[in-house]
Amino acid sequence: MVGTNDIDRAKRFYDALLGFLGAGAPFENTSGTGHKRLFYRHEGSTFCVTEPINGEPATAANGATLGFKCSSPEQVQQFHDIAVANGGTSCEGPPGPRTNAIGTLYLSYVRDPDGNKLCGLYRPA
Template identity: 55%
Template structure:
């Protein structure tokens, strides 16, 4: 459905520390920096990147936007959430847990990264 996700950051080193810990909880390797200074993560067929805004303006989060990451189960979602909070993220919404939706149960964990981007760890609970 998508080729990649990129978020802006006002402090790439801080963001790399945060996302390295977050993605380690998913079994991914630490991010690598390209020749333009962007930090890239490749895992499970997906590409996630962090960059300083190319227009020179401060980075800001999208109001109403959420970036969802697929989890293998509630334990991984909890580890992901914990890693985020321990590395500069902020727990938001309800505590991690099952939410009932018209599509069935979802185990969800929400964070804001150090730049305010809204993230969700999501696991679809088997019917």
């Protein structure tokens, strides 16, 4: 779950990005306090975007990154490009391979319009 200060803007962003990954339209919910939430479901996972229930502005978590599984290096690049085309910003360098102790991963990092850090990730078998 991530917070947003503009639920309509967040919906446009995540509809495009998560729709590309295969998620359908979100289940839209209004809490008892009147705050709107979007629940995206795909392959047994749920991702939620919400207006903060405490009434304070949404802020991005410092040090947090949410990863989204991609099916190929090309999809990692497309994840990045779709995010940027829909109001996100690129961060952490260009998309591509990164090698570490567990091998080579294909990664792309972006921030959503509210500053939440997202990663498109592909790990070859």
